[in-house]
Amino acid sequence: MRTIDYRLNAIVDASLIDVADLPDLAALAAQNGATLIQYRDKASSTRLMIERAGAIRAALAATGVPFVINDRVDVALAAGADGVHLGADDMEADTARLLLGPEAIIGLTVKNTADAERAGRAPVNYACIGGVFETVSKLNPTAPVGLHGLRQLRQTIRSLNPVLPVGAIAGITLETVPDVVSAGADGVAAISALFRTGDIAGSVVAFRAHIDCALQERQA
Template structure:
């Protein structure tokens, strides 16, 4: 297991169906300083997800960056990923922990106060506040955006790292870190950038200069 740095999570963009483009952007994110890769596939079949996970694991291993699988514990186990990120309607945290063991990273999406309190009681490794701002990337079943006010409300309730996702870019990343988040997670800010490696470097610089909490 690598040292876990939650400062900049690149969540892969499953709208990119061409593997050459997909992995070029993923590696650009790694070169630019992404500290965690979360592999997210909502529509592809299991064998395609598995194959992408295998290649993503090899890339992450080369850059010594943890790979987390979104939702799919079976895929995480199959490729020996470093952990999973689960939502409120996915497998319960207690069962995920039982299956994955004590050393794997498990993150949980949180969109309200009560969920943050429950995550603290469960001793989840980190929480993802989702969405922090409005986003067009994840369109269905999204809770209302929490904003900086929501982040400031949740921060005292959870003692471990907090990562925010949703509508994050260079102009608002610093405010998120200044108000208590340990890092940000982005999809389109990197995947849709003209120069993904440069965009990743710029985001990482903003986060580091702001002084994120490890």
């Protein structure tokens, strides 16, 4: 199965259209240290999602950074994306794998122990635990898992799949990156902390540097 570098997952949410064109944001993140780009759109029509996803894929073509679609296997297929990120209520990973093929990237959201066990057994390339902290980017009906929950869920996943990359999402800042990585995350996913800043390129560079430093310290 394809190995994924999950150090920095830059999520290009449709709400960022007020900041800049989504393909431009995706390319800027990829050029400055993001290792995975995810397009998330909870409201647009399927037609518009496919158009946007295709434009993002084209903008990323020269960077070599993989590109996945949040939730929508059909959009991933239609737009020629590298794969999909699935939530608990989305298509089962086994079905997505049959549709997308062995080389596609499939990621899973993990919010609780049942999700962690599912991710550890599923034919996926990575899991992302969250929300870790409170966030303004998404309304989460469930309480944040915190660092303790992150550590426990990561241990559950790794007990079933020792090599699966495990990321963390929600409310993560430069200051909390070391704690999140120390708790077991192999990388982080972010939206506002990367894209709603005065210097997007600088924010991406800084996040990548902090993540790399924290990972090196964990391995020391």
